[in-house]
Amino acid sequence: MNRFLSSAVNRIDAKGRVSVPAHFRSVVQSRGYAELYAIRQLDIPALDVGGLDLLDRYEARIGLEDPFMQTADDMSFFVHGDGAFLKFDQDGRISVTDFIREHTGITTEVAFVGRGDFFQMWEPSKLAAYGAQARARLLRLRQGMKPGGETGEQPE
């Protein structure tokens, strides 16, 4: 399977390196990503990491904004100017730079979370908190929806 799926927490060693989960590495390879590109999430202390096609997604988002507005310029600045490339060493590890630490609050451990076409890096406790919120939002959504929808409904 070549989608980023599931999550894992790995430790950062004394030299500031962390192993990217083996499953994610194989996805990276099967997708033919030569390098990984990381972008800071706007309102969330997480990094989105993926191939260069990750940029396409963000550029599509920018395209929805009025190019004369400040928002579009801010977004463009953010996406194009505030990203970084991550390089694997021979053991499949990347080094956790200040670029990563500042935005995420990561110190000693990194939580990797699959997101389909990309994955995220989190500080584990912040991930847990955010996950609980996301879950609560989905539950509210489900209770507000009419039962008997087709595609996404759980048989219950």
Next chain:
Amino acid sequence: MNRFLSSAVNRIDAKGRVSVPAHFRSVVQSRGYAELYAIRQLDIPALDVGGLDLLDRYEARIGLEDPFMQTADDMSFFVHGDGAFLKFDQDGRISVTDFIREHTGITTEVAFVGRGDFFQMWEPSKLAAYGAQARARLLRLRQGMKPGGETGEQPE
């Protein structure tokens, strides 16, 4: 028969493995599932396990949302971040990882429950409790009472 039906309880061995019931394995094979996709239920301590079409269904549902809204992000977070692939060993066993244990409370035994197009994994006593509640809800319905009345216990 091509559906996941009936239920069984199997033991987890010292290495953290558990046999998937042979009947379920034959359904898996007849459906041509190469690997199993597992996802945590939102508000119930159980895992839904099925083929890739289960994942496809969820992703199709996500595709209906505006990809830049919170809801789409929450759904992807849930489907991809709270999902995982399970691999059979050659004897038809899967290993019970922390991913499974955390959400379900499974420790020494696993209850497998057929649900038609997928099956579920439960901690046996929680399954029994949930089954009793479900039965009670159905009974109240038949008697013309409102479901979820004051006598109902919360899932635990």
Next chain:
DNA sequence: ACTGTTCCCGTTGACGCCCATATAGCCCCA
């Protein structure tokens, strides 16, 4: 020269592969 990065090696623990055993159900055959 110093600091940070990259390469390479060793250790440890988890997991997959393979084989063994026990038990229960089934079939065959006398």
Next chain:
DNA sequence: TGGGGCTATATGGGCGTCAACGGGAACAGT
């Protein structure tokens, strides 16, 4: 029809492989 053996399933365990991780040494940039 009763008994014996065969088979399939669940389960246990030995062992090799690989991923995560730690650390020494080579290397490069300042």
